Amino acid sequence: MPVARQPQQERSENTRAEILGIALEQFSTRGFEAVSLRGIAEMAGVNHAMIRYYFGSKEALWRESVTYLFDRYAKEVVAPRPGTKEYSLDAVKDHIRSYVRYCARHPEHARLMMQEANRDSERLKWMAETIIRPRHDANTLPLIQEVSKQVGVLGDIEPVMLLYMITAIAQVPYLLTAEMKYAHGMDAMCEKSIEAHCEAVLAFIFR
Structure with missing residues (x-):
């Protein structure tokens, strides 16, 4: 046949x-x-x-690639919305774990952001104004503000600054995997390390 x-x-x-x-x-x-x-x-x-x-x-x-990148992120990492029945602190913690695992699964996301941030280009301006700022304003910053109000996350750190601090601690191990391997013999990409990293990020935020 x-x-x-x-x-x-x-x-x-x-x-x-x-x-x-x-x-x-x-x-x-x-x-x-x-x-x-x-x-x-x-x-x-x-x-x-x-x-x-x-x-x-x-x-x-390039623009199509960036749009694809952020659309993939939106599908794989869905944040609970304050004020909905899906929202709880446990749901927020699951969201953070999901984000850390996304960073491990797709290190090219952080790498592309670093490539553009180092150049301060019109491409970065387009990405910030068209994709990043609207998504932060609609989803991420309201979530950070709600959690901060509930549990006093890291004192009185300004929400945008806290957003970028959390982004950094979630992404950096997957940008420096080779350095961690050669300097400390650590495999940042193994399941045990990723799970430990998830818990460390949560401990940092909810200490």
């Missing part, structure tokens, strides 16, 4: 997703300037013209 061919639309979507994944990895490890569309095309095994067809310019591909 002949095998049915994969529908053209599905193949197209799979190719597009593969290109986005490769682009995200390249932008996060090498930086925007060092990446070329031809290089991404070679890694994806497609014609350079196909990337132009799907995305247009390198700038447009």
Whole structure:
């Protein structure tokens, strides 16, 4: 019995997703300037013209990659909303564990942010104004403010500063995995280390 061919639309979507994944990895490890569309095309095994067809310019591909990155985050790490029946301090702790595990699973997220933060570019401005600030205002900052009000999280630290402190302690071990391995013989990516890291972040916040 002949095998049915994969529908053209599905193949197209799979190719597009593969290109986005490769682009995200390249932008996060090498930086925007060092990446070329031809290089991404070679890694994806497609014609350079196909990337132009799907995305247009390198700038447009970068923006699509960033949007994909944050949409993936929103699907994988869902925060409990204050004032809803799903909200509780236990739900907040589960959310923080989920966030730490996301950082371990997708270190390219923090790497891309560091690449752009080090350059203070128009790309960073676009990302901050279009994606980061609206999501912080709608979800993360209200959650931090509610938890701070309930349990006095880390005294009177300004919510935005506290947000970035928590982000740092959740992400940094997965940015410095090689250093931790060579300096201390620690495998930050093993399950035992990730679980210990989750509990350490919670201890920091809810001490």
